[in-house]
Structures are given as C-alpha cells and as structure tokens.
Amino acid sequence: MAKSAQLPLHTWLPDAMEGPTPVSALIHAATMVTAGVYLVARMHLLYDWAPAAAATVAVIGGLTALFAATIGTAQIDIKRILAYSTMSQIGYMFLAVGIGAYTAGMFHFMTHAFFKALLFLAAGNVIHAFHEDQDIRHMGNLRAGLPVTFWTFLIGTLSISGFPIVTAGFWSKDEVIRAALSAAGSEYVLGILALITAGLTAFYMFRLFIIAFGWEWLAHDDRHLHEAPPVQTIPIIILAAGAVVAGYIPVASFLSPVFGQPVEVGTLAFWGLAGLTLAASALGFGLAYLLYARRPELAVAWRTRIAPIHALVEHKYYIDELYDRVFVRPGLALARFLSDVLEPRVIDGVVNGVAAFFLLEANEFRGIQTGRVRSYALVTLGGAVGVLVIVALYLGYLPWKLGA
Numbered sequence: 001m002a003k004s005a006q007l008p009l010h011t012w013l014p015d016a017m018e019g020p021t022p023v024s025a026l027i028h029a030a031t032m033v034t035a036g037v038y039l040v041a042r043m044h045l046l047y048d049w050a051p052a053a054a055a056t057v058a059v060i061g062g063l064t065a066l067f068a069a070t071i072g073t074a075q076i077d078i079k080r081i082l083a084y085s086t087m088s089q090i091g092y093m094f095l096a097v098g099i100g101a102y103t104a105g106m107f108h109f110m111t112h113a114f115f116k117a118l119l120f121l122a123a124g125n126v127i128h129a130f131h132e133d134q135d136i137r138h139m140g141n142l143r144a145g146l147p148v149t150f151w152t153f154l155i156g157t158l159s160i161s162g163f164p165i166v167t168a169g170f171w172s173k174d175e176v177i178r179a180a181l182s183a184a185g186s187e188y189v190l191g192i193l194a195l196i197t198a199g200l201t202a203f204y205m206f207r208l209f210i211i212a213f214g215w216e217w218l219a220h221d222d223r224h225l226h227e228a229p230p231v232q233t234i235p236i237i238i239l240a241a242g243a244v245v246a247g248y249i250p251v252a253s254f255l256s257p258v259f260g261q262p263v264e265v266g267t268l269a270f271w272g273l274a275g276l277t278l279a280a281s282a283l284g285f286g287l288a289y290l291l292y293a294r295r296p297e298l299a300v301a302w303r304t305r306i307a308p309i310h311a312l313v314e315h316k317y318y319i320d321e322l323y324d325r326v327f328v329r330p331g332l333a334l335a336r337f338l339s340d341v342l343e344p345r346v347i348d349g350v351v352n353g354v355a356a357f358f359l360l361e362a363n364e365f366r367g368i369q370t371g372r373v374r375s376y377a378l379v380t381l382g383g384a385v386g387v388l389v390i391v392a393l394y395l396g397y398l399p400w401k402l403g404a
Contacts, residue, residue: 024082103175159244
C-alpha cells in the first residue's frame, strides 16, 4: 500500500513530484510504484487461500482509484494531476488482482507503463518550455510551438481515458472493469466504482489537455515556444507507439501458465460491458469539453456553486492537514522535548553528573598525594595499625574483651 501509494499511505507520491520529471516517468509511473501490484500478483497462491486479504486489496484499490480521480479534477499543477492519475490507475490494478483477475491487473500494469511514462515526459517538455512553470493555467495553445509534444500527449490522454480500439488503455482498463462487473458476489460494487472512475479519468485528463495544451488549435501564438530537442522527443514518440499497440500484446497467453486462463464472457456481454466503459469515458470527455473548451464560464459558475465540495477536493480532502496535526506536529513536539529536555538534562545530565562526582572525589583525595615519603610511611603505618586493631577485635584478643 505504501509503495504503491494506496489509501491511506498515499501522500508521499504527489510530494515526490518535486523531483525531476524523467525520474517521475521511470519510478513514479512505470516501475517502483507498481511493484506492490506485482507483489500481490506474484503471491497469488497465498491470496487465493486468503479471500479476506484479497478482498481487502480489492476494496482498497477501488476506493483509491475513485478517491484519487476526484482529487485530480481540481488540481492545477500538471505533474500533481499526473501523480493522482497514477495513484488512481494503480488502484485499478489493485482492484483487479484483489478480485482474482490477475491477468487483467498485470495487463493494465503493462499498458499503464507506456502511456503514463509518455504523459510524464511530455509534461516535462511543457514545463521546460515554460521555464519550470507547472501551473496549467499559465499554458495553452501549444500545438504550434510544441507539435510533437502536443500530439504525443494527446495520444497518452486518449489511451488513459480508454479511447476505443486504437489505444492500449482501452483494452486493459476494459478488462479490469469487465472482470469486476461480471464477478460473482458483491464485487460488482467495485466494478461500479471503477466505471465512475473511468468517467472521472476522461474528465480530468481532458481538462488538463484542454487547459494546458489549448483547444485553440489554429490560433496565432506570439510566445515563440520551441519544441524540445530530439533527446526529449524521440522517447515520447516511442512511448506513444507503445500506448497504441501495447493493447494487442497477448498478455493472457503469456501469463496463462502462471495464472491460468482468464474467465471468458460471451461476445454480447463483452461488448455490452465495453459499451458501459466507453459511455462513462465519453461522458467525462463531453463534460470536460463543455466546461473548459465550449463554455468556460460554466466551469467558473459551477465552481462557485459547489464551492465547499470543490474546496474539499482541491485540498485533497484535507488528509495532508490531518496527518500534519496527528503525526507531524506531535512528532516535532516530541523531537523538541527529546532535544531540549531529555537529552541535555537527563542523558547529558547523568553523564556529566557522574563526571562531576568523580571530579569532586578526585579533588578530595588529591590532598593525600603530598609527594613526601614520610607522609606515605605514616599513612601506611596507620593503616597497618588499623588492620591489626580490626583483626584483634574480631578474634577477641584485646584486654577488655579478655576481661569480659
């Protein structure tokens, strides 16, 4: 959960977006954060024997997918939107492996690596063009200045939104949603959450695309933006190709020796469930187009009308603030107490007290060390007499003892 940024151990991932964008593309999109999904899938034999644990994985994944998608609808930092998108897509994967659809989860695991790394690297090109500014409200109309980045980012957006047939994201996301909706028992509830999340994903990704890249495809641009050099554009072209063709890789055949054959549904049921996914994505796209391309004033009006809800989502449900009050501030207070009180007064006090005690005793005994031989002889004679007196008392040889 922590490694894959799932609820409630997710807060580190958006903060990690402060790092370089290529690192985000490699570690925070395609490899490290998805390792938790791989771990669960690799240990599927144990989860098959522990249905409660598997159900926990599925529920956490479904809730995380929906939770992160709602947050992504209100963010303005281009990399943070993609971070919450990553969190949401990994939630899809956890949902799949939690309900036993391991092949579907690993399929989305693979396709997500292509389109999310593409989106991060393309976002890095945009940030570079705008001199490290990541606020999508300061961007727009990028087709003329950054044509390669524009088209590849559009391919990534279509893929993550599940554009039908021609994108890898459609096939893998549809497999996850279909597996959840057609599963026996109450898993269909998680399928409904995944379906809602699909609509939200299309909404916030096209919101990002329309605002950051601009819907003014033919408008004149006087900013003289320049495309990134080939070292930055060639990788995103390769990833864009993967975001299209990766959906046709026969993952199910490759993984069948490990997970067995996935449960098949009839053709009618397959296209019916796929139609639900497409309808949800189309609704999300249509809403984004209406609010941010067709009639932007509606977005402002609705944001004002639902201000409390928008503030809640914009502030990420105040979970960061909650963690700050519950963990960070008490932790800092404890650290200050240990640093200012316990360490100097108790730990250092004990050590310094022992040293002071022996220093005091050393000063007391220092007077005995006169350096004169006759003084040492006198002390030795006194000690010998004292020893003889003690021995005599013990043996009862003294006169008053004999008299008694």
